[in-house]
Amino acid sequence: MKNLSLGIDLGGTKILGIVVDEKYKIISNDKVKTKYRLSPEEICRQMKGIADSALSNAGASWNDVKNIGIAVPASIDPATGDGLHAPALGWKDLPIKQTLEDVFGRKIFLENDVNCGTYAEFKLGAGKGFKNVVGYFVGTGLGGGVVIDGKLLRGTRGVAGELGHEVVKMDGRACGCGKNGCIEAYCSKTAFGKQFDKQIRKKKRSSIITKYYEGDFTRLKSKAFAKAFAAGDEVTMEILEDGFKALGIAASNIATILAPECIVLGGGVVEGVGEGVLPFFQKSFDENLFALKPGDIAIRLSKLGDDAVPLGAIFNAVAKGKI
Amino acid sequence: MKNLSLGIDLGGTKILGIVVDEKYKIISNDKVKTKYRLSPEEICRQMKGIADSALSNAGASWNDVKNIGIAVPASIDPATGDGLHAPALGWKDLPIKQTLEDVFGRKIFLENDVNCGTYAEFKLGAGKGFKNVVGYFVGTGLGGGVVIDGKLLRGTRGVAGELGHEVVKMDGRACGCGKNGCIEAYCSKTAFGKQFDKQIRKKKRSSIITKYYEGDFTRLKSKAFAKAFAAGDEVTMEILEDGFKALGIAASNIATILAPECIVLGGGVVEGVGEGVLPFFQKSFDENLFALKPGDIAIRLSKLGDDAVPLGAIFNAVAKGKI
Numbered sequence: 001m002k003n004l005s006l007g008i009d010l011g012g013t014k015i016l017g018i019v020v021d022e023k024y025k026i027i028s029n030d031k032v033k034t035k036y037r038l039s040p041e042e043i044c045r046q047m048k049g050i051a052d053s054a055l056s057n058a059g060a061s062w063n064d065v066k067n068i069g070i071a072v073p074a075s076i077d078p079a080t081g082d083g084l085h086a087p088a089l090g091w092k093d094l095p096i097k098q099t100l101e102d103v104f105g106r107k108i109f110l111e112n113d114v115n116c117g118t119y120a121e122f123k124l125g126a127g128k129g130f131k132n133v134v135g136y137f138v139g140t141g142l143g144g145g146v147v148i149d150g151k152l153l154r155g156t157r158g159v160a161g162e163l164g165h166e167v168v169k170m171d172g173r174a175c176g177c178g179k180n181g182c183i184e185a186y187c188s189k190t191a192f193g194k195q196f197d198k199q200i201r202k203k204k205r206s207s208i209i210t211k212y213y214e215g216d217f218t219r220l221k222s223k224a225f226a227k228a229f230a231a232g233d234e235v236t237m238e239i240l241e242d243g244f245k246a247l248g249i250a251a252s253n254i255a256t257i258l259a260p261e262c263i264v265l266g267g268g269v270v271e272g273v274g275e276g277v278l279p280f281f282q283k284s285f286d287e288n289l290f291a292l293k294p295g296d297i298a299i300r301l302s303k304l305g306d307d308a309v310p311l312g313a314i315f316n317a318v319a320k321g322k323i
Numbered sequence: 324m325k326n327l328s329l330g331i332d333l334g335g336t337k338i339l340g341i342v343v344d345e346k347y348k349i350i351s352n353d354k355v356k357t358k359y360r361l362s363p364e365e366i367c368r369q370m371k372g373i374a375d376s377a378l379s380n381a382g383a384s385w386n387d388v389k390n391i392g393i394a395v396p397a398s399i400d401p402a403t404g405d406g407l408h409a410p411a412l413g414w415k416d417l418p419i420k421q422t423l424e425d426v427f428g429r430k431i432f433l434e435n436d437v438n439c440g441t442y443a444e445f446k447l448g449a450g451k452g453f454k455n456v457v458g459y460f461v462g463t464g465l466g467g468g469v470v471i472d473g474k475l476l477r478g479t480r481g482v483a484g485e486l487g488h489e490v491v492k493m494d495g496r497a498c499g500c501g502k503n504g505c506i507e508a509y510c511s512k513t514a515f516g517k518q519f520d521k522q523i524r525k526k527k528r529s530s531i532i533t534k535y536y537e538g539d540f541t542r543l544k545s546k547a548f549a550k551a552f553a554a555g556d557e558v559t560m561e562i563l564e565d566g567f568k569a570l571g572i573a574a575s576n577i578a579t580i581l582a583p584e585c586i587v588l589g590g591g592v593v594e595g596v597g598e599g600v601l602p603f604f605q606k607s608f609d610e611n612l613f614a615l616k617p618g619d620i621a622i623r624l625s626k627l628g629d630d631a632v633p634l635g636a637i638f639n640a641v642a643k644g645k646i
Contacts, residue, residue, distance in 0.1 A: 075614050084614070132478065146580065148471055155455065155582025156619055165613035166576045169504075170492045170569060179611055181492075246493060253489045257469065257580060259478025288502055290488035291398050291407070296479055 001027075001060045005067040005318060007310030008047050009113060010034070012073055012089060012140065015047055017054040018310045019065075024124065026307060028058035034089075040096055043089070044103040051104070068108045069317030070100060071116040071309045075162075078154045081110055081321050109317040111152075115161055116312025117302075118145025119152050119323050121264045123315055125308060126300035132260040135302070136163060136247065137267035139222070141176075142184040146258065152316075152323045164188065168250050186246035189269060192225065193218030195239045207235035222268030229273045240273065241280045248284030255297050256290045266302025275301065324350075324383045328390040328641060330633030331370050332436060333357070335396055335412060335463070338370055340377040341633045342388075347447065349630060351381035357412075363419055366412070367426040374427070391431045392640030393423060394439040394632045398485075401477045404433055404644050432640040434475075438484055439635025440625075441468025442475050442646050444587045446638055448631060449623035455583040458625070459486060459570065460590035462545070464499070465507040469581065475639075475646045487511065491573050509569035512592060515548070516541030518562045530558035545591030552596045563596065564603045571607030578620050579613045589625025598624065 004027070009016040011034060018029040030053040035046060047070070055061065074086035074096075082097040100108050118127075118135030127133035131150050137143040144163025146153040153160045164184035165177055172181030176190065185191050196217040199205045208231050209217075212224035228236035251263050270277055278299070286294040304311060316323045327350070332339040334357060341352040353376040358369060370393070378384065397409035405420040423431050441450075441458030450456035454473050460466040467486025469476040476483045487507035488500055495504030499513065508514050519540040522528045531554050532540075535547035551559035574586050593600055601622070609617040627634060639646045 148476065149474075151472075153471065153581065156578075156584055157582065157615060159614040160580065160582040162579045162613050165579050167491060167572050167611060168493050170495070170572055172493070177613060179613070182613075249490050249493055253576070254580070255479075256485045256488050257483065257577070258476065259480065259483040261479055288490060290485050290500060290502070290505075291482040292480060 001058070001064045003066045004058070004060055004064045005069070005314045006051055006054065006065050007314035007317070008051060008070045009116075009306070009309040009313065010043070010047060010070060010072045011113065015050050016306055016310055017047070017050040018307060018314075019054050019058045019060065020311070020314055024311065024314065027060075028054050030054040030057055040091060041099055041103075044096070044099050047100070048103050065106075067314060067317035068104060068106055069116075069310070069313030069315070070108055070110050071113040071313040072096070072110055073113050076110050076112050076158045078158045083110060084157065109313070109321045111313055111316045111321070111323070112145075112158070112161075113309050114143030115145040115152055115154075116310070116316065117143075117266065117308040118147060118161070118264065118312070119315055120304055120308040120312035121266065121302050122147045124311065125303035126264045127262045130261040130298070132258065133262045133264060134163070134251075134254050134258065134260045135264040135266060136251065137302075138187060138189070138247070138265070138269040139267040140189050142188040143267070148258070163250070163254070166250055166253065168246060168253070183246060183250040187243040187250070189220060189222070189225075190218045192239050192243055192269070193220055195242070196220070196235065199235050199239070205235055208233040209236055222272040225269050226272030226274075229276055240277060244277045244280035245284040248281040249288050251281070252285050252288035255285070255292060259292065260297060262298040262300060264300050264302050266308065270301060271305060324381070324387045326389045327381070327383055327387045328392070328637045329374055329377065329388050330637035330640070331374060331393045332439075332629070332632040332636065333366070333370060333393065333395045334436065338373050339629055339633055340370070340373040341630060341637075342377050342381045342383065343634070343637055347634065347637065350383075351377050353377040353380055363414060364422055364426075367419070367422050370423070371426050388429075390637060390640035391427060391429055392439075392633070392636030392638070393431055393433050394436040394636040395419070395433055396436050399433050399435050399481045401481045406433060407480065432636070432644045434636055434639045434644070434646070435468075435481070435484075436632050437466030438468040438475055439633070439639065440466075440589065440631040441470060441484070441587065441635070442638055443627055443631040443635035444589065444625055445470045447634065448626035449587045450585045453584040453621070455581065456585045456587060457486070457574075457577050457581065457583045458587040458589060459574065460625075461510060461512070461570070461588070461592040462590040463512050465511040466590070471581070486573070486577070489573055489576065491569060491576070506569060506573040510566040510573075512543060512545070512548075513541050515562050515566055515592070516543055518565070519543070519558065522558050522562070528558055531556040532559055545595040548592050549595030549597075552599055563600060567600045567603035568607040571604040572611050574604070575608050575611035578608070578615055582615065583620060585621040585623060587623050587625050589631065593624060594628060
């Protein structure tokens, strides 16, 4: 085998590695839980381990690897191609590129994880065929990315596309980032968890989601939302409705500011619950459009699942950090 | 004279025409009140009249004119280069390009007025030297424009950059557009006028601004704000503080989404009051940044005044509608 590319998604909970051929077809993958208590150097070695085993699963060797792209939960400074800070991992202002290149013994390209996910959906997934695509990924937090005219928008210090921290309600709910009224405080697993806590623990309402409760509603897994929603659980429906209505307004702001051709919704909760979230989202999105008609902007569920992020990292590596 | 360009700003209250040389130096101008009760055809002839007199003031003739750019208070569809709707003039879905070309007997290029203003500030004014610039223009309404990588962002159906209709407060104040919580409902002359009405007429507070009252606070001129602010009028200070604090949050959203290098503040109120609005704006902007430090994004007052819009229209005509 030759001209393979390796993509790694370093997440707060897991590390996923994939190997693709020249046509971006996935040949193999492997994943492991992120040992986030380890030092950055040790996590880099964990990533190397996943890369080794993904290559081995593909029956390939390092000699076959042409490009290495790594996606991290951090802003990447376009000036240096290096990380700025990664709150999900507790890293702050930590350069990591050199450590990674030392561990891998190769040139690597870093990019923000949700930027990678958005770009991959634009190239191969739900946003394929459009030139201007915005992605929202509803997970523990709310991530996003912006592709304009076929290029990833990086902005000053590489922080463009931090869509979870757009304020949709001045003086609104406290967000984990310290601001008030960010959309992440309305539409993310963390936000939903707080609402479950309020409804179930404080208001004593009953909900099937308690089957999946492990001492902290804000740590509910996406599957729990999916199962409770599928069962028609009233509290779950209400909470997701409120959250995705708010996301519809945030996305209508994106429509008003950028008027992209397509908005992709993804992330664990969206992939788990599936099309069920769309009516909530679409109604408030349509009602809050300005100078656009419903349907002018395509709303699509993500298609690439967990592969989106490492695939985007590969696209970035192939383009030498210039997607 | 040769290779002159003509730029016209068709506004809801006035029509401004300018003539520039090849280096975009303004040679002459003329303006007239918009007779908005006239038919679109008659307004096109009014525009031709201003063009004639601006040229005559320059001692030039139509043979000297190489490019004609016209800025209108309307979305321009990039597919056709024609207008979609112009609420400020009461026009809806009215093609106007052909009428203008018939009246002028020449090829003309149309573009949205605040898009033109933002682009001109980017090329020659407060945003010069940056590649990614966003403009806010506080007038009767709140307009905006987005320049990314040196190009005007038009988006689907040309409606990108409608920054006044970004929702900053879900379920917030009613906006003239029919939505709730748009930033225009917090920071525009119309919004300020409603607050003056509340404070003065309903709460019986006294304010120097009543000197400029002509039966409707929402029709106060920018000069009235400037004079009342300069006099240290308490009600005026409070209202502008609230408005520009809200605008700071809206602009911090732009920073979070696009992370431009520079945000330009302009429009009648900003130009009238001047630097006095900056502290209100800057404080809430800085407090609501995400992953950026105060100073990472330059905040500048507009430099080109009324000339920004027709200058931008000229840049667009020179680039054959492709700025």
